[in-house]
Amino acid sequence: MLEAIEKLLALQDRDQKLRTLRLEIHSVPTEIASKQKLITDSATRLETARSRAKTIEVEKKSLQIDTAAKRDQIAKYKNQQLQTRKNEEYTALAHEIANAEKLISQIEDKELLFMEEAENLAPELAAADKTHGEEKTRLEAQITLLREKENNLIIRVQEFEASRASACEGIDxxxxxxxxxxxxxxxxxxxxxxxxxxxxxxxxxxxxxxxxxxxxxxxxxxxxxxxxxxxxxx
Ligand SMILES: [Zn+2]
Known part of the structure; x- marks a missing residue:
């Protein structure tokens, strides 16, 4: 075999290794980004569940306030009924009371739905919290390893590049x-x-x-x- 070809074969072997290393380095940021996206996604899922739980609490409180207001109103109507001597007015008040009671019953139905949702959400939220914590730890450890791998690859590439000139020596x-x-x-x-x-x-x-x-x-x-x-x- 010609000496020049022999040298080129040795050089090609090095260059192919160098190329593989560069491709590996190139893929690291994408791998890191995909792991970071998994962390963000699980954080978003957890945040969504938490935010829904908060909304339910707020809605429940607001419904409770509405119920209390309606009950106050009913008490006032009943008081007015005791004071009035007019039949018409008494009937009108009874009508108002019935209306308010109907509204309270509707509000309580809504409240029940929220309570059911909150009950179902609680274990979901706890699971999402636990999963997110575990996933985050696991993925962050993987990211650290990837960064370490990237640094090692960069060092190896630099070593290859530094010694390339000597591999080219004597080639036309x-x-x-x-x-x-x-x-x-x-x-x-x-x-x-x-x-x-x-x-x-x-x-x-x-x-x-x-x-x-x-x-x-x-x-x-x-x-x-x-x-x-x-x-x-x-
Ligand atoms: Zn050919």
């Missing part, structure tokens, strides 16, 4: 440029093996002449189909 500049271009455009595979006269980059058969040129081991040979640099399997 023009060839190196060609390699870089191929690496970027051919899915990180610039130098590929020829197996049974088939390019393992594009899976096309090459001509006997190209195969012979590669076997002579005198010059750099590239695949006529995809342009990748070829080498014979070790």
């Amino acid at each position: 500049e023009e060839l190196l440029e060609r390699y870089v271009r191929l690496f970027e455009t051919k899915n990180a595979r610039a130098v590929v093996a020829l197996e049974h006269d088939v390019c393992t980059g594009c899976h096309m058969k090459i001509t006997a002449q190209t195969s012979l040129a590669l076997r002579s081991d005198k010059t750099i040979v590239s695949c006529p189909q995809c342009g990748r640099l070829l080498h014979l399997p070790a």
Whole structure:
């Protein structure tokens, strides 16, 4: 194998590892964001349940105030009934009392519905509270690990980058440029093996002449189909 191809293969191996590391780093913020969204979602669910419980309390109190007011009014009407001597007025007051009692009964029905809802909501709220607490702890621990992983990956990338220059040493500049271009455009595979006269980059058969040129081991040979640099399997 030509020394230049050997060096490019070693470089490609490093560059592929570097690329994988960069892709991994790239995926970390998305992973963190999705975990943060889970925390926010569970906090929102808890907040919604809490806010509903508060609303129910407020509504119940307001209904109780309404009931008390109606009862006061009924007491006043009854008092007025005792004082009046007019039949008409007595009947009118009795009518008002009946109306107020009907309203109280309607208010009490509403209150009952709120009480039922509050009873059902209480265990739901407790469960949401517990789940949120546990989920938050679990997810935050995962986020911490992801940040740690990200830092480690960044350090490894920096190490790879720092030592890349020495891996490029002794490779002809023009060839190196060609390699870089191929690496970027051919899915990180610039130098590929020829197996049974088939390019393992594009899976096309090459001509006997190209195969012979590669076997002579005198010059750099590239695949006529995809342009990748070829080498014979070790
Ligand atoms: Zn090819």
